[in-house]
Amino acid sequence: MKDVFYTILVVWILWRIIQSISSMKTRQASSSRSNYTQRKQGETTVNYIPPKSKNKKDDDEGEYVDYEEIK
Numbered sequence: 001m002k003d004v005f006y007t008i009l010v011v012w013i014l015w016r017i018i019q020s021i022s023s024m025k026t027r028q029a030s031s032s033r034s035n036y037t038q039r040k041q042g043e044t045t046v047n048y049i050p051p052k053s054k055n056k057k058d059d060d061e062g063e064y065v066d067y068e069e070i071k
Helices: 002-038
Strands: none
């Protein structure tokens, strides 16, 4: 009788684990699906914005210098 009880207990525990994993996958799929459907067709989204440079050297590079050609 103990063997039957332990077998049922193990099967029940495994079933609960599989059910919880399945529900997590369902929640993830529904949340990603809702994010996708909220965007309008042709809309552009930016997921990364580069940080602003704090170094002023970058602004001085490529500065135009007026010159005269000497012959």
